[in-house]
Amino acid sequence: xxxxxxxxxxxxxxxxxxxxxxxxxxxxxxxxxxxxxxxxxxxxxxxxxxxxxxxxxxxxxxxxxxxxxxxxxxxxxxxxxxxxxxxxxxxxxxxxxxxxxxxxxxxxxxxxxxxxxxxxxxxxxxxxxxxxxxxxxxxxxxxxxxxxxxxxxxxxxxxxxxxxxxxxxxxxxxxxxxxxxxxxxxxxxxxxxxxxxxxxxxxxxxxxxxxxxxxxxxxxxxxxxxxxxxxxxxxxxxxxxxxxxxxxxxxxxxxxxxxxxxxxxxxxxxxxxxxxxxxxxxxxxxxxxxxxxxxxxxxxxxxxxxxxxxxxxxxxxxxxxxxxxxxxxxxxxxxxxxxxxxxxxxxxxxxxxxxxxxxxxxxxxxxxxxxxxxxxxxxxxxxxxxxxxxxxxxxxxxxxxxxxxxxxxxxxxxxxxxxxxxxxxxxxxxxxxxxxxxxxxxxxxxxxxxxxxxxxxxxxxxxxxxxxxxxxxxx
Numbered sequence: 001x002x003x004x005x006x007x008x009x010x011x012x013x014x015x016x017x018x019x020x021x022x023x024x025x026x027x028x029x030x031x032x033x034x035x036x037x038x039x040x041x042x043x044x045x046x047x048x049x050x051x052x053x054x055x056x057x058x059x060x061x062x063x064x065x066x067x068x069x070x071x072x073x074x075x076x077x078x079x080x081x082x083x084x085x086x087x088x089x090x091x092x093x094x095x096x097x098x099x100x101x102x103x104x105x106x107x108x109x110x111x112x113x114x115x116x117x118x119x120x121x122x123x124x125x126x127x128x129x130x131x132x133x134x135x136x137x138x139x140x141x142x143x144x145x146x147x148x149x150x151x152x153x154x155x156x157x158x159x160x161x162x163x164x165x166x167x168x169x170x171x172x173x174x175x176x177x178x179x180x181x182x183x184x185x186x187x188x189x190x191x192x193x194x195x196x197x198x199x200x201x202x203x204x205x206x207x208x209x210x211x212x213x214x215x216x217x218x219x220x221x222x223x224x225x226x227x228x229x230x231x232x233x234x235x236x237x238x239x240x241x242x243x244x245x246x247x248x249x250x251x252x253x254x255x256x257x258x259x260x261x262x263x264x265x266x267x268x269x270x271x272x273x274x275x276x277x278x279x280x281x282x283x284x285x286x287x288x289x290x291x292x293x294x295x296x297x298x299x300x301x302x303x304x305x306x307x308x309x310x311x312x313x314x315x316x317x318x319x320x321x322x323x324x325x326x327x328x329x330x331x332x333x334x335x336x337x338x339x340x341x342x343x344x345x346x347x348x349x350x351x352x353x354x355x356x357x358x359x360x361x362x363x364x365x366x367x368x369x370x371x372x373x374x375x376x377x378x379x380x381x382x383x384x385x386x387x388x389x390x391x392x393x394x395x396x397x398x399x400x401x402x403x404x405x406x407x408x409x410x411x412x413x414x415x416x417x418x419x420x421x422x423x424x425x426x427x428x429x430x431x432x433x434x435x436x437x438x439x440x441x442x443x444x445x446x447x448x449x450x451x452x453x454x455x456x457x458x459x460x461x462x463x464x465x466x467x468x469x470x471x472x473x474x475x
Contacts, residue, residue, distance in 0.1 A: 012035055071097070231268065345381040
């Protein structure tokens, strides 16, 4: 079995210390030694061990005091204490002080390896947990809202004014503008900050599943409901529920959500018990709900219940002065996560970033910087580290970089350029590309492109009819 990890051996007996270190090195561990606790603290700063194996009885500072001091370290190691047979009570005291395990002398080396493997695995899980918690804290921190542009300053002012209240907030804006971050900031600045912040992406679930996720269900209420389950409203009691993509919910769910906003009560799916909870609702959408109300797609009374306070997130193209600060923010975040000492971004790269259209908004910028951090081999992000869609090339304007582009990007370029060459005729473009007319129409709808002129619409329809007739004659 190949082992790895850094181990610091602390023992005032030179022979015991040296022998143990050699045995551990033979197993594949990286090992340093220290003759006393004071030297161990000095080596700890530079060696950063995963495990410290220390004797309890040492002159000056004993092993228990060393355990206490090591527990104060930010990235603390697991500690295994060694004690003479008959001094087990002292070892128990060391474990109460924070040691992970103890062994009695003379050591059984096989037993030591079992204990070392166990505490190494435990330490790994502890570090991962601390890292994940730190990431959650970082992403929820108020300073994640970066911006000096006037439109963002207005957003910050509204957040500060509205956060302490109980008012329902409707956050609108394009995808990727940071609506969830604003919702989190509202929660963190509110009296509910110590309560739960529960999120639900409404567009990701079918109507039946969404109802269960929101309100919970009783056992046997539908196929697969083997036990009673609490919904997001119950989980968010005393805190905030963030409903993303609220414009996607069905009319039936709209009615039940309206009732909750009016009465603050609901029943689980398949249940009769009325449940009351204290939940603040923050909703978000990239749809124009005013237009959805006019089209009869969204209830007007629900819209007004949600739209007590309206907060619109500006697209990144309307706040270009924030791009350098956002770039710095994301560099710092992902350099830390990837363990890279990145100091800056080159002027050429920053110029490309500031002049790009950013259809995906801040989320697209974040992904571009994370990619650049991962790909750079120096402490400076260069233009070549940026995604192909941002970099200039020798190909015609808009031509996707190959290699470096996805099939979706290549297909998009092919369709749009062919449409230009056919004067906007989808049937001609379909014939040239060897794909169906409906496929092109669907793709153009995805790209938010006008498919063709009115003249071509008539022409295409006639051509399609002629083709259909011809197919019937052949058949």
